[in-house]
Amino acid sequence: MIIDINFIGLIIASIMASAVPLILASCGELITERSGVLNLGVEGMMIIGAISGFALMTVTGSLIIAVFGAMLAGVLISTIFAFLTQTLITNHVATGLALTIFGIGISAMIGKNFVGIPGKEFPVLFEGLKDTIPLLGPILFGHSIVFYFAFALPFITSYFLKKTKIGLIVRAVGDSPESASNQGINVRLVRYACILYGGSMSGLAGAYLSMIYTPQWIENMTGGRGWIALALVVFSTWNPIKILIGAMIFGGLTIIQFHMQAIGVRIPVQFLTALPYIVTIVVLVVISRDSRKIRLSTPSSLGKSFHKDN
Amino acid sequence: MHKFFIRSFVSSLVLLFTFTVAAIAKDVKAAFVYIGPTGDHGWTYQHDVGRKAVEAAGFKTTYVEGVPESADAERVLRQLANSGHDVIFTTSFGYMNPTNKVAKEFPNVKFEHATGYKREHPNVSTYAARFYEGRTILGTIAGTMTKSNVIGYVASFPIPEVIRGINSFTLAAQKVNPNIKTKIVWAFTWYDPGKEAEAAKALIDQGADVIAQHTDSTAIVQIAEKAGVYAFGQASDMDKFAPKAVLTSVENNWGPYYVDRVKAVANGTWSQKDTWHGIGDGMVVISDLDSQMPADLRSKVKKLQADLASGKVHSFTGPIYDQKGNLMVAEGKTADDGMLAGMMTYVKGVEGDIPK
Numbered sequence: 001m002i003i004d005i006n007f008i009g010l011i012i013a014s015i016m017a018s019a020v021p022l023i024l025a026s027c028g029e030l031i032t033e034r035s036g037v038l039n040l041g042v043e044g045m046m047i048i049g050a051i052s053g054f055a056l057m058t059v060t061g062s063l064i065i066a067v068f069g070a071m072l073a074g075v076l077i078s079t080i081f082a083f084l085t086q087t088l089i090t091n092h093v094a095t096g097l098a099l100t101i102f103g104i105g106i107s108a109m110i111g112k113n114f115v116g117i118p119g120k121e122f123p124v125l126f127e128g129l130k131d132t133i134p135l136l137g138p139i140l141f142g143h144s145i146v147f148y149f150a151f152a153l154p155f156i157t158s159y160f161l162k163k164t165k166i167g168l169i170v171r172a173v174g175d176s177p178e179s180a181s182n183q184g185i186n187v188r189l190v191r192y193a194c195i196l197y198g199g200s201m202s203g204l205a206g207a208y209l210s211m212i213y214t215p216q217w218i219e220n221m222t223g224g225r226g227w228i229a230l231a232l233v234v235f236s237t238w239n240p241i242k243i244l245i246g247a248m249i250f251g252g253l254t255i256i257q258f259h260m261q262a263i264g265v266r267i268p269v270q271f272l273t274a275l276p277y278i279v280t281i282v283v284l285v286v287i288s289r290d291s292r293k294i295r296l297s298t299p300s301s302l303g304k305s306f307h308k309d310n
Numbered sequence: 311m312h313k314f315f316i317r318s319f320v321s322s323l324v325l326l327f328t329f330t331v332a333a334i335a336k337d338v339k340a341a342f343v344y345i346g347p348t349g350d351h352g353w354t355y356q357h358d359v360g361r362k363a364v365e366a367a368g369f370k371t372t373y374v375e376g377v378p379e380s381a382d383a384e385r386v387l388r389q390l391a392n393s394g395h396d397v398i399f400t401t402s403f404g405y406m407n408p409t410n411k412v413a414k415e416f417p418n419v420k421f422e423h424a425t426g427y428k429r430e431h432p433n434v435s436t437y438a439a440r441f442y443e444g445r446t447i448l449g450t451i452a453g454t455m456t457k458s459n460v461i462g463y464v465a466s467f468p469i470p471e472v473i474r475g476i477n478s479f480t481l482a483a484q485k486v487n488p489n490i491k492t493k494i495v496w497a498f499t500w501y502d503p504g505k506e507a508e509a510a511k512a513l514i515d516q517g518a519d520v521i522a523q524h525t526d527s528t529a530i531v532q533i534a535e536k537a538g539v540y541a542f543g544q545a546s547d548m549d550k551f552a553p554k555a556v557l558t559s560v561e562n563n564w565g566p567y568y569v570d571r572v573k574a575v576a577n578g579t580w581s582q583k584d585t586w587h588g589i590g591d592g593m594v595v596i597s598d599l600d601s602q603m604p605a606d607l608r609s610k611v612k613k614l615q616a617d618l619a620s621g622k623v624h625s626f627t628g629p630i631y632d633q634k635g636n637l638m639v640a641e642g643k644t645a646d647d648g649m650l651a652g653m654m655t656y657v658k659g660v661e662g663d664i665p666k
Contacts, residue, residue: 007515014511018504108347115349118528118551214503214529216551219347223502254505258512261495261662262462269496269665 009138011255016139017213018251019244020150021046021205021222025229026236026243027153028201033233034161035194036174038303040096041081043226044103045199049074049206051107054217055114063122067146067207074203075196077103082195085305086188092303100226108219119215144212146204153201154240161240170194174299177306187306202226235284238297242288250280338576340364340568341395342373343386345402350501352526352545353562357401357424359546360564367569369576379404387412391419397575399568400424403469410434420580422571425471427651432582437567440588441471442478442650443618444560445522446625447596447611448542449482451557452520453490454607455540462513462521463494464506464530468665470653472524477657478625479522484659492660493518503529514539531556547597558611559597566592586647590619626650631658 025042032039053070057063081099084090125148126141133140161167172180173190181187209225210217228250236242253276260272288294342361346354354375365371372395377386383405390398391412397420400409406426413421413431421431425438452461461483465472480492493516495509507529510521514537521541523530528551534541535552543549543559567585574580587593596615599608617623626645630638632655639645645653656664 010515014508014515018508108349111349115355116351116546118532209504214507214527214532216351216503216528216532217349218351218501218503218527219349221503223499223504225504255508255512258495258497258509259516262493262513262516262518264493264662266663269498273496273498 005135006138009135011259013138013143015248015252015255016151017143017147018255019247020147021208021213021225022229022232022247022250023150023153023244024146024205024208025202025226026232026247027157027240028198028205029229029233030157030236030238030240030243031161031170032194032198033302034174034238034299035170035191036177036299036301036304036306037085037191037195038092038096039078039081039099039195039198040093040230041078041099041103042198042202042230043222043224044100045074045077045202046103046206046209046222046226046229047107047220048077048103049203050210050221051111051114051206051217052203053207054119054210054215055110057120057211058114058117061120063120063211066211067204070207070211071200071203074199074201074206076199078195078199078202081199082192086191086195089305089307092305104220111217111219114217115219117217119211119217122212122215144208146208146212150208151244154244157240171299174301177301181306181308187308191306202229205229232280232284235281235288237284237288237294238299239288242284245287246280246284249283250276252276253279337370338397338572339370339372339395340572340575341390341398342371343377343383343390343398343400343402343405344373344375345377345379345404346501347375348373350526351528352501354401356545356562357399357564360568361399363565364568364572367572369572377405379408381408383408384412387421388415391416396420397422397572397580420571420575427584429582429584435571435583435585437583437585437587439562439564439593440586440625441560441562441594442474442625443588444594444596445475445479446482446618446623447614448522448558448560449479449484450486450611450614451542451603451607452479452522452540453483453485453487455557455603456487456490456520458517458519459487459489459491460517460519461490461492462510462516462518463492464509464513464521464523464525465494465496466500466525467498468496468654470651473656473664474650474653475524476660477653480660481626481630481657494660494662496665497525499525501526503527506530507533510534510541511537528552543597549597549600554602557600557603561595561597563593563595588618589615590621632656633658633660 029042049070052073053066056069057066084095085092122144124142124144129141130137173187177187232243232246236246257272344354348354348358361371374386377383399422401424403425406428409421409423410428410430413434421434423436426436483490497505497509506525506527510530510533519539521534523544528548531541531548531552534555540557541555543556545562547559549556624644628639628643629641632638
């Protein structure tokens with residue numbers, strides 16, 4: 001096989017494209033978890049986003065309405081979660097799991113009428129520049145707007161948490177809701193906002209799958225990506241940049257193992273298919289083995305309900 | 311008190327009447343058990359199209375979707391058998407043992423199991439389709455249409471059904487073009503659009519200009535459309551998903567068989583059978599041939615289709631050698647159904663090893 005430089009560019013571009021939904025959902029969930037809320041409903045919110053985006057695209061014909069509608073759908077379903085866990089103080093884990101099951105079920109119900117309909121072409125940016133630069137051309141150009149947004153998001157998230165006042169408030173709420181509350185911060189309001197934001201990002205991740213990556217609706221089409229996004233948040237020790245690295249490794253190995261199969265590398269295929277999971281975990285554990293930093297970045301009140309007596 | 315008695319008397323009468331009517335005009339009710347959701351636009355979707363045909367023929371049907379191939383299947387089957395269904399179709403290989411087990415408990419209910427081989431009780435039939443005949447046609451088209459001589463093949467799981475498909479596809483492609491190479495990628499999934507798309511992309515990046523698939527989603531033909539290469543639809547006609555890429559599709563057409571069997575139950579002529587139908591019986595259907603294919607190829611395919619249907623041509627006609635060069639089928643002979651059913655070796659010309 002001839003390895004030419006554009007071939008490598010193409011592979012990297014497809015790795016990046018496969019990492020997009022993971023980055024979006026993980027960065028959203030990271031903000032939610034940083035505020036001390038563990039939402040295991042990512043898969044459910046993603047699939048709701050996927051069907052909402054696809055349905056709106058088919059019905060209205062407008063891609064903009066579809067994308068924002070999918071985010072709104074993510075917000076709406078996460079509102080249920082927020083109401084249950086924040087207002088009714090239910091258990092985060094149980095409620096999140098219920099949210100996932102609910103999301104898969106209701107998306108299948110809505111989706112019944114949208115099976116077997118081809119999606120629409122989603123516009124890409126800078127298509128013409130693709131062939132101007134070798135290697136970098138296919139990596140940098142010819143992608144959808146969501147793609148560029150996803151790769152900016154980890155940096156925005158990192159800046160937001162470290163350098164902005166609201167970011168600080170979110171972290172304070174996640175680390176010690178009691179102290180934050182004593183400082184006059186409305187813990188419940190902050191957590192509500194973070195849950196809804198996480199929902200919107202999961203919704204967008206789902207819409208990316210059903211509208212851009214594989215434009216179609218099929219039941220269960222998220223295929224467990226929500227769970228991988230959740231795992232990435234934990235193994236990256238709540239660091240958005242490491243989420244980016246983890247998502248790229250995961251997407252990369254999934255794609256490279258297919259290339260290895262096609263070239264005919266004599267490694268058991270089952271091992272190759274397991275590789276993305278194993279390597280992503282190992283790498284993330286290794287790059288974040290500093291226990292002091294882990295302690296600093298882990299939201300101390302993660303998954304604990306906060307009930308203010310008044 | 312008086313009113314109460316009249317009411318109970320009347321309602322008992324009504325109930326009795328209902329039961330009597332139900333017992334006299336006994337409608338045949340058919341039940342279907344699905345492995346996946348009916349919204350998969352693949353395997354289960356096609357079975358459900360068949361169920362709708364039964365419904366259209368005037369019979370009552372019910373279905374249960376997403377039934378795991380475990381003890382759950384037995385529970386579902388028992389419940390269906392208990393609730394007055396006369397014939398139950400179990401549409402996945404893994405339902406084989408549950409079907410036979412429950413069939414023993416309900417000798418008056420007919421059971422039809424898809425793609426299996428166990429018929430332990432007289433009320434169990436099995437049925438399957440000769441999809442490999444369709445793949446012979448796809449291979450012929452792929453071998454003719456490829457320019458790079460590299461054909462990509464996205465496979466699901468290493469079971470005889472899939473291996474048989476790869477073999478029949480490759481044999482047909484080699485026949486028209488001895489220089490082709492079939493590159494196989496195992497996705498280890500029946501449907502996961504994202505993963506299937508990635509597998510197809512990898513094959514296209516490696517130079518494949520025709521992609522075949524033995525997974526169920528439409529993601530692969532869409533990727534092919536974007537990349538400007540050819541592809542084939544799986545299970546249903548996928549042309550509308552990728553009008554330029556899809557040259558033809560192999561459709562699973564269960565409807566006629568289902569209607570036939572339910573009618574047999576209604577007439578009392580149902581008996582145990584093992585059915586393995588192909589193009590000839592209409593269980594495997596080839597969709598319209600795309601006009602991008604040269605006219606002579608189209609007429610060649612049409613003829614091949616007719617010959618496969620009549621039995622003049624068999625997908626596995628000797629001499630066939632395995633990868634090591636051992637003779638599998640002698641010259642002039644064809645592979646028998648036993649060999650086809652248990653096929654777990656690649657034929658010569660397929661690259662790579664079967665995952666163990």
